[in-house]
Amino acid sequence: xxxxxxxxxxxxxxxxxxxxxxxxxxxxxxxxxxxxxxxxxxxxxxxxxxxxxxxxxxxxxxxxxxxxxxxxxxxxxxxxxxxxxxxxxxxxxxxxxxxxxxxxxxxxxxxxxxxxxxxxxxxxxxxxxxxxxxxxxxxxxxxxxxxxxxxxxxxxxxxxxxxxxxxxxxxxxxxxxxxxxxxxxxxxxxxxxxxxxxxxxxxxxxxxxxxxxxxxxxxxxxxxxxxxxxxxxxxxxxxxxxxxxxxxxxxxxxxxxxxxxxxxxxxxxxxxxxxxxxxxxxxxxxx
Amino acid sequence: xxxxxxxxxxxxxxxxxxxxxxxxxxxxxxxxxxxxxxxxxxxxxxxxxxxxxxxxxxxxxxxxxxxxxxxxxxxxxxxxxxxxxxxxxxxxxxxxxxxxxxxxxxxxxxxxxxxxxxxxxxxxxxxxxxxxxxxxxxxxxxxxxxxxxxxxxxxxxxxxxxxxxxxxxxxxxxxxxxxxxxxxxxxxxxxxxxxxxxxxxxxxxxxxxxxxxxxxxxxxxxxxxxxxxxxxxxxxxxxxxxxxxxxxxxxxxxxxxxxxxxxxxxxxxxxxxxxxxxxxxxxxxxx
Numbered sequence: 001x002x003x004x005x006x007x008x009x010x011x012x013x014x015x016x017x018x019x020x021x022x023x024x025x026x027x028x029x030x031x032x033x034x035x036x037x038x039x040x041x042x043x044x045x046x047x048x049x050x051x052x053x054x055x056x057x058x059x060x061x062x063x064x065x066x067x068x069x070x071x072x073x074x075x076x077x078x079x080x081x082x083x084x085x086x087x088x089x090x091x092x093x094x095x096x097x098x099x100x101x102x103x104x105x106x107x108x109x110x111x112x113x114x115x116x117x118x119x120x121x122x123x124x125x126x127x128x129x130x131x132x133x134x135x136x137x138x139x140x141x142x143x144x145x146x147x148x149x150x151x152x153x154x155x156x157x158x159x160x161x162x163x164x165x166x167x168x169x170x171x172x173x174x175x176x177x178x179x180x181x182x183x184x185x186x187x188x189x190x191x192x193x194x195x196x197x198x199x200x201x202x203x204x205x206x207x208x209x210x211x212x213x214x215x216x217x218x219x220x221x222x223x224x225x226x227x228x229x230x231x232x233x234x235x236x237x238x239x240x241x242x243x244x245x246x247x248x249x250x251x252x253x254x255x256x257x258x259x260x261x262x263x264x265x266x267x268x269x270x271x272x273x274x275x276x277x278x279x280x281x282x283x284x285x286x287x
Numbered sequence: 288x289x290x291x292x293x294x295x296x297x298x299x300x301x302x303x304x305x306x307x308x309x310x311x312x313x314x315x316x317x318x319x320x321x322x323x324x325x326x327x328x329x330x331x332x333x334x335x336x337x338x339x340x341x342x343x344x345x346x347x348x349x350x351x352x353x354x355x356x357x358x359x360x361x362x363x364x365x366x367x368x369x370x371x372x373x374x375x376x377x378x379x380x381x382x383x384x385x386x387x388x389x390x391x392x393x394x395x396x397x398x399x400x401x402x403x404x405x406x407x408x409x410x411x412x413x414x415x416x417x418x419x420x421x422x423x424x425x426x427x428x429x430x431x432x433x434x435x436x437x438x439x440x441x442x443x444x445x446x447x448x449x450x451x452x453x454x455x456x457x458x459x460x461x462x463x464x465x466x467x468x469x470x471x472x473x474x475x476x477x478x479x480x481x482x483x484x485x486x487x488x489x490x491x492x493x494x495x496x497x498x499x500x501x502x503x504x505x506x507x508x509x510x511x512x513x514x515x516x517x518x519x520x521x522x523x524x525x526x527x528x529x530x531x532x533x534x535x536x537x538x539x540x541x542x543x544x545x546x547x548x549x550x551x552x553x554x555x556x557x558x559x560x561x562x563x564x565x566x567x568x569x570x571x572x573x574x
Contacts, residue, residue, distance in 0.1 A: 019510070069491030069515065123516065195509070204356030213510045220507055222482070223306070223500045226521035228356065229410065234513035 001032040001047060001091065004287035005109045005261075006084040008274040010138065010190050011213065015078065016271070019215035027084030028077040031108040032287065037093055047096040048111040049089075050240050051076035068237050085267055087286060097240045103247045109283060110143070110254035111243045116211070117143035118246070119238030120186060123209050126152045133178065135198050136188035137163050139257055139281045140211060144188055145172060146252045155182070160278045187211060192218040199224060207231040257281045288319040288334060288378065291574040292392045292548075293371040295561040296400060297425065297477050298500065302365065303558070306502035314371030315364040318395040319574065324380055334383040335398040336376075337527050338363035355524050372554055374573060384527045390534045396570060397430070397541035398530045403498070404430035405533070406525030407473060410496050413439045420465065422485050423475035424450050426544055426568045427498060431475055432459060433539045442469070447565045474498060479505040486511060494518040544568045 007029035015022050028051045034042050054061050054070035061070050076091065077083020099108045117140060126132060130152040134144055137158025148154045149172055156174045158164045164174035181203045187195055188211040195210075195218045202208050210232060220232065246252045259280030262270035267284055274282040294316035302309050315338045321329050341348050341357035348357050363378065364370020386395045404427060413419060417439040421431055424445025435441045436459055443461045445451045451461035468490045474482055475498040482497075482505045489495050497519060507519065533539045546567030549557035554571055561569040 066491070204353070210509060210513050213513050218509050220509065222497060222505050222507065222521075225519065226497050226500050226523055229521045229523055231521070232512065232519045234509075234516045234518075236514055236516055 001030075001049065001089050001096070002035045002287050003027075003030050003032040003084050003087060003089055004046075004285075005032075005105045006030040006264075006284045006286055007109045007113070008270055008282045008284065009113060010140070010274075011078065013271070013275055014190075014213060014215045017215040019213065020079065022078055024077070024080070025082040025084075025086050026077045027086070027089075027284075028075070029109055029112040030084035030089070030286075031099060031105045031111070032084075032089070034096065035088070039093060042093065042096070042098075045096075046099045046105075046108070048099055048108055048240060048244070049076065049091045049097070050095045050115075050237070051078065051112060052237060053081060053092055053095065085264065085284060085286075087264070097244055100244065100248045103244070104255075106258060106283070107247050107254050108244075110257070110281070111240055111247065112237075113140055114143050114246060114252060114254065115238030115240050115243035116140065116236065117147045117238070118242050119235050120144065120147065120209055120211065121151075122238070123233045123235040124184065124207055126184070128152060130184055131155070131182055132184045132186060133157060133182040133198075133201065134186045134188065135194055136190065136212075137174075138188065138190065138278075140190075141188045142167075142257055143252065143254070144186060144211065148186065150251070152184075163278065182206065184209070190214055192216045195220065199230070202228070202230050204228045205230070207233060210234050258283060261285050288317075288336065288376050288383070289322045289574050290314075290317050290319040290371050290374060290376055291333075291572075292319075292396045293317040293551075293571045293573055294396045294400070295557055295569045295571065297427070297561075298365065300558070300562055301477075301500060301502045304502040306500065307366065309365055311364070311367070312369040312371075312373050313364045314373070314376075314571075315362070316396055316399040317371035317376065317573075318386060318392045318398070319371075319376070321383065322375070326380060329380065329383070329385075332383075333386045333392075333395070335386055335395050335527060335531070336363065336378045336384070337382040337402075337524070338365065338399060339524060340368060340379060340382065371573075372551065372571060374551075384531055387531065387535045390531070391542075393545060393570070394534050394541050395531075397544070397568070398527055398534065399524075400427055401430050401533060401539060401541065402525030402527050402530035403427065403523065404434045404525070405529050406522050407431065407434065407496055407498065408438075409525070410520045410522040411471065411494055413471070415439060417471055418442070418469055419471045419473060420444060420469040420485075420488065421473045421475065422481055423477065423499075424461075425475070425477065425565075427477075428475045429454075429544055430539065430541070431473060431498070435473065437538070439471075450565065469493065471496070477501055479503045482507065486517070489515070489517055491515045492517070494520060497521050545570060548572050 054067035055072040074081035261283035341354035342359040361368035548570035
């Protein structure tokens with residue numbers, strides 16, 4: 001695949017900070033064009049790509065296990081597989097999804113993080129009427145907010161008043177502080193200290209959905225978890241099909257999350273910008 | 288209530304080690320006799336008692352919240368309420384359950400920990416055919432094993448070969464080491480290091496049910512939790528009704544778990560015995 005546009009994710013910053021010890025090329029959010037493959041019909045297609053590559057040989061895979069959880073999987077720009085911050089990348093055909101014409105590159109490049117946001121729906125049945133606190137107003141937070149706002153009674157906690165104010169004007173219930181407990185909390189701050197704070201605001205028997213991985217150590221109070229019979233659920237990658245549909249239907253706003261784009265040659269500058277507190281999405285222009 | 292017999296629980300040892308900073312009389316497993324109360328019909332009844340005393344006044348209680356989770360609750364021998372290692376204790380009538388004649392004191396005294404073991408059924412739907420690993424062959428472990436063995440495909444991990452051998456002879460699948468992953472793991476070791484080990488043997492999207500609280504800090508790997516989309520569920524107190532039924536029907540063996548009993552005056556000796564590795568249940572004879 002010839003990469004056209006790639007997005008910098010907080011996970012890239014964590015990987016760069018030492019998380020997982022990955023040594024290859026970073027980048028797992030991209031839109032590109034198929035340059036060569038075994039199926040001539042797909043050459044030239046504009047595509048996005050699911051990032052997990054299962055081994056298809058182990059007991060997990062042979063038993064029909066979810067490819068996102070193959071213990072020997074490679075993951076684009078994260079684990080044993082060079083990523084999208086490059087002119088070319090390679091993925092199995094089965095991972096690639098053709099992008100509808102109506103979805104521009106600058107929206108399609110959000111397919112991976114939007115799929116990750118939609119993955120919370122696999123982790124918990126967010127039913128109408130459920131009071132949910134979302135922690136984090138970063139880029140993943142803004143995608144999660146849009147996914148959750150349509151389904152349940154969302155309160156969105158962030159620390160950037162100007163950012164939240166824009167969403168408040170569109171009908172989102174936003175806040176800078178927590179003042180009551182919630183039956184469901186979605187943690188997407190990527191901030192190690194925020195987790196312990198969120199746990200305290202979880203109702204007895206409530207569910208905490210964890211979306212972020214961090215290089216720094218985070219602590220859960222496991223006695224509180226037992227005593228209050230809390231539930232903690234991890235959530236990672238989602239499927240691209242529903243994400244592409246949402247982008248096509250424009251039910252989720254993504255392009256306004258873009259702060260800036262940099263040519264691949266200035267990727268380090270892009271990384272510095274992405275690392276600034278409250279930064280919007282930084283894109284790298286490749287093709 | 289005039290206490291007749293009380294059991295020493297690992298939680299008592301943890302409380303004595305500083306967990307929760309409780310300063311009152313310990314003891315939350317007991318069987319006794321009603322000495323005085325507002326309902327003359329109950330005086331003289333042989334009873335066991337649920338340990339959580341809700342305030343009945345706060346927003347949680349007034350909204351019909353579970354009394355076990357009232358934020359202002361007192362808990363017998365654990366929180367703001369003197370416990371059962373004494374000649375007398377006091378509980379609201381609503382907490383007391385009359386003990387059937389066929390259940391001797393030395394079985395009835397297990398009602399509280401058996402209810403706690405049965406509480407795992409509120410935390411996870413242990414369906415027939417589910418492969419479950421139970422970690423811990425202490426007293427709570429032995430109750431959990433009996434609850435789970437009847438419902439699902441249980442593997443029971445412990446570190447006392449002689450203890451496990453007795454259960455193996457009755458058809459339990461026991462082991463001293465883990466060599467494959469499980470979709471469900473119940474952690475009841477009370478051993479801080481065991482938790483981290485158990486988490487590694489949890490399948491992707493698997494559920495870890497945590498039963499024990501510890502004064503010492505325990506760590507969960509939260510990146511592993513997110514990446515493998517694991518679920519962690521805390522489980523604490525159960526209801527006494529089902530536990531009394533199981534004791535009456537003798538579907539759970541409890542009396543063989545008793546190692547020794549001590550008069551209340553020798554309680555410290557009893558505590559020392561209860562603290563020894565692999566100790567069976569230690570009882571205190573009060574009345």
